[in-house]
Amino acid sequence: MNIFSGLEKFGLKSTESAQLFGDSQKETVKKDNNTVNTEQEEKKDVPLEQDFILEKTVRCKVCDHVFKTKVIKNGRVRRMESDRDLRPRFQYIDTLKYDVTSCPVCGYTAMNRYFDHLSSGQIKLIREQIASQFQPKDGTSESTYTYDQAIDRYKLSLLNTVVKRGRDSEKAYTCLKLSWLMRAKAETMPEGTPEEKAAKAECKKEEEEFYFQAFEGFQQAIAKEMFPMCGMEQSTVDYLLAYMAYHFQKYEIASKFLASVLTSPSASRRMKDMGLELKEEIIAKLRK
Ligand SMILES: [Zn+2]
Structure with a gap:
């Protein structure tokens, strides 16, 4: 399974064997001009997710573009009991979906806590391997993100982290959050028809794949990084x-x-x- 599948629509085609952990010096991103959009609208019966969201203005560290990104109004959300592996859960909204900032112009993407932290060397790498090929998607003025949109943003973030040669902990944490998002997405998926069952099984399979990457990645991270790690x-x-x-x-x-x-x-x-x-x-x- 190519863990970066889905990013083709941004013009970014990663190599099948792109290595997440360990030292891979080769180029991670291949050129590809195909744009495919298979996004699904997701129905929500939750009372107004957008009431928990705030638009925040940020400046891209890579291309200097100023844009608005969606963040959670922390004072408004109510925490519920987390899953046993600490996946956070909140009433009426999945805050995980909003934990990534992505420049709509150049494709530079990172989890919110890391977005402003880039060295000049990393900026260069992202310009060369992401921004030069990134195809902006138009019409992204939705007030909330679907799971598929959030998953795309995290995958973009993961690819950026590989390209900028980020820490193992950052990659592992992104994989963990991706698996949590897939778990959450699967919880919303119907199982009425064989096709729906198959789609849900595929989602669970991808969840497992990212969970395993997170497991491997955190083990490598603790061997060489200091705590706190990703705030933990x-x-x-x-x-x-x-x-x-x-x-x-x-x-x-x-x-x-x-x-x-x-x-x-x-x-x-x-x-x-x-x-x-x-x-x-x-x-x-x-x-x-
Ligand atoms: Zn940018």
Whole structure:
């Protein structure tokens, strides 16, 4: 599976074997002039998602274009219980969809927290490999993003991170959020017909693919980067890795990361409780 599939419509065709982690010096993006648009409108019965959204003006670090981007009005959203792997959930809106800023002119894209942080060397790389080929999409004046639009934005962000030779943690975190978005998208997909079932299964398959990339990426990141990582303390990343290892049935790795959470003096009570719960499940699996 080419994890960058879907970006062809922006004029960006990544090589099939584009490596996410490890040192890949070769060009990541190939030229392609085909533009395909297969976006689906998604119906929402949630009360007015746009009420939670604010337009913020930003200046692109790569091409200097000034544009508006959608951000969440933090004071308005109400947090609900997160998934067991810490995927955040909010009432009436999936805030994850709005966590990426993308320049509509040159294609430079990054998660909000990273958007303004670029070295001159990275700007050069993005000009050469993204901006030179990027095909702007017209008519993007919607007040909210669909899951497909959000997924495209994150994939663009991931490709930018590879091109700018960003940190493993940034790539891993983007993959994690992509898998969360696909999980959320799948939750909205109907299963009435065989075609709908197949589409949902495909979405779940892609979720797994990005989840595995995140698992691999965070393991590489903790070997060479400092905490906090993507805004997360060590105990949070350790718990996340323990849960992902559990998901992939790598129980020894899961136990190792869990031990780190449970003995950490700085882990929160809640994190330790979640860790203890996971530990019970791992023990049960190992007994089988
Ligand atoms: Zn730009």
